[in-house]
Amino acid sequence: MLAGFLEIDHRSRGVSRKSHQAKAREIFALPCVALAFSLKPFDDCYLMFLSRSVVASAILIPTLVFAGANPPQAPKKPHEITEVGHTRNDPFFWLREKDNPEVLKYLEAENRYTESVLKHIGKLQETLYNEMRGRIQESDVSVPEKIDDYYYYSRTETGKQYGIYCRKKGSLDAKEEVLLDENDSGSFAWANDNKTFFYDQLDDARRPYKALKHVLGTSVDQDPTVYEEKDARFFLEISKSRNEKLILVSVESELSSEVRFLDADRPDGELTLIRPRENDLLYEVENHGDRFFIVTNENAKNFKIIETPVASPGKEHWKDFIPYDPGQN
DSSP states (O other): OOOSOOOOOTTGGGOOHHHHHHHHHHHHTSTTOOOOOOOTTTTTTHHHHIIIIIHHHHHHHHHHHSSOSOOOOOOOOOOEEEETTEEEEOTTGGGGOTTOHHHHHHHHHHHHHHHHHHGGGHHHHHHHHHHHHHTSOOSEEOOOEEETTEEEEEEEOTTOOSOEEEEEESSTTSOEEEEEEGGGOSOEEEOTTSSEEEEEEEOTTSOEEEEEEEETTSOGGGOOEEEEOOOTTOEEEEEEOTTSOEEEEEEEOSSBEEEEEEETTOTTSOOEESSOOOTTBOEEEEEETTEEEEEEOTTOTTOEEEEEESSSOSGGGOEEEEOOOTTOO
16 A cells, blocks of 8 residues: 655654754665766755655665566567557567466566565654555545435444445434445445436455446345446446436456447436447547547547437548547547
């Protein structure tokens, strides 16, 4: 959970200024590391320099210097891919094979190498992680809001990353009813009737694969499935258009995607498919009025914008909104 550069408050934990200065000079004295910093005005700019550079350098530079020269190397295996009239070779395509023992062996080697490279800062990582976590109130409850006969609120639990949305009937002392636990879900969107929402469900591999609908006042055990993605390569996401007119249910793999939608004013309606998935076709959708504006890579390596009617959004009605420029990144 701890990655990248870290900013540390210079006042925390009473760390002495002298020890940081000594540490900084040790870092800058490392061989084969050229840094364009001057320590001359160190005392004058100490606070800013410490929070931005010294701590980050203390973590990163020794890792780069002592990482070693022999990280695992994935074998190259020729694999031709032909798309839009062009053939290219992807020598690492075989790494997509999740059940391939050779892939698992390589990933395990990568993990071992990472652990060995970062071993010398293991205690520092643990210290920083515990300090940051200690400043967070992990278990918390929002102020309840009474709507009709129910009190609605959200809460968080220690050790869980996401919120839990609940309600109680009649009194705050009543039995709690969990409406949505985001720790078991990845995305959700409210319909415009303010009582219906759509949410996804995770499978055993923590992949969002099913979209369900819940109506406030009903049991979650009765929530109907509005879409289920059975292909394990695809991840499902539920969202709402920016103009709040449509509920969007998207599924996407690395090389393909498809989007379904329904009217947010009519949550009991059926999902409509915009365009079926195709190999090497990616697209994302936004709505404005009676048109969809779609970003896609169809015949456009660097993607382009097309438009299509909401009433008939199929492939045959797609047309360029902005002409594709192959030289534009």
